[in-house]
Amino acid sequence: MSFSSTPVVSLRDVAVFQDVNTILSNVSFDVEKGEFVYLVGRTGSGKSSLLKTLYADLPLLAGHGSVADFKLTKLPRKQVPYLRRKIGIIFQDFQLLFDRSVAENLTFVLRATGWKDKSKIKQRISDVLMRVGLDAAASRMPHQLSGGEQQRIVIARALLNEPVILFADEPTGNLDPMVADGIMHLFSEINNSGTAILMATHNYEIINRYPKRVLKCLEGKVLDSQVQEFNLINGF
Ligand SMILES: Nc1ncnc2c1ncn2[C@@H]1O[C@H](COP(=O)(O)OP(=O)(O)OP(=O)(O)O)[C@@H](O)[C@H]1O
Numbered sequence: 001m002s003f004s005s006t007p008v009v010s011l012r013d014v015a016v017f018q019d020v021n022t023i024l025s026n027v028s029f030d031v032e033k034g035e036f037v038y039l040v041g042r043t044g045s046g047k048s049s050l051l052k053t054l055y056a057d058l059p060l061l062a063g064h065g066s067v068a069d070f071k072l073t074k075l076p077r078k079q080v081p082y083l084r085r086k087i088g089i090i091f092q093d094f095q096l097l098f099d100r101s102v103a104e105n106l107t108f109v110l111r112a113t114g115w116k117d118k119s120k121i122k123q124r125i126s127d128v129l130m131r132v133g134l135d136a137a138a139s140r141m142p143h144q145l146s147g148g149e150q151q152r153i154v155i156a157r158a159l160l161n162e163p164v165i166l167f168a169d170e171p172t173g174n175l176d177p178m179v180a181d182g183i184m185h186l187f188s189e190i191n192n193s194g195t196a197i198l199m200a201t202h203n204y205e206i207i208n209r210y211p212k213r214v215l216k217c218l219e220g221k222v223l224d225s226q227v228q229e230f231n232l233i234n235g236f
Pocket of ligand 1: 018019023041042043044045046047048049050217
């Protein structure tokens with residue numbers, strides 16, 4: 001694959017902190033537009049902390065980083081919502097609002113990100129639900145949906161503002177293998193249409209079935225399967 005424009009994620013010598021603890025250091029990598037990259041590593045190795053740094057839930061205190069053309073170093077708090085409009089975030093635990101219908105969950109996000117026109121909101125919701133194969137679910141409540149369907153709604157929600165990248169933290173963690181495979185199919189389609197994806201996972205079966213570049217958190221560093229040393233250390 002060849003990439004021509006600026007990367008959607010670019011980190012140089014970044015350190016990732018939780019409180020005063022350094023979780024990762026000397027982190028340098030790019031994710032190009034339209035790339036699909038896995039993030040692996042043992043529990044507690046820093047995957048979520050790295051993702052949180054990328055979507056500005058943790059401040060970038062050391063090194064240089066940019067995501068979707070936003071510089072993360074000294075990013076003012078009031079800029080964070082604008083960064084979030086250009087990215088999509090997907091968690092393992094679905095975090096839908098359970099007292100609202102699917103359409104209301106999606107409307108909530110659109111209104112919070114500046115959408116006002118009712119017919120455009122309706123159209124956008126219909127488009128993203130179609131994209132995740134749940135166009136008939138708009139009026140359903142989250143508890144009336146299966147775990148896999150709820151995860152599809154979360155993906156639809158992440159797609160609302162046409163993000164340049166999706167950050168997904170264990171998106172298949174709570175799903176059975178068949179359902180997880182359906183979610184991976186959906187991610188592949190989304191990726192094929194040009195959205196980059198950085199996905200933290202423990203699921204090596206999925207990585208084997210859908211092989212892509214791998215970043216690995218190991219002993220406070222991030223190794224990259226595109227760099228030869230990684231293959232020597234990990235037998236990839
Ligand atoms: N809110 C927090 N405050 C302080 N330390 C934290 C916090 N969240 C995580 N940590 C610590 O940071 C380290 C990295 O945790 P992190 O959640 O990033 O790992 P992970 O690779 O995502 O793990 P898992 O695969 O279990 O999700 C761990 O030592 C963890 O205890």
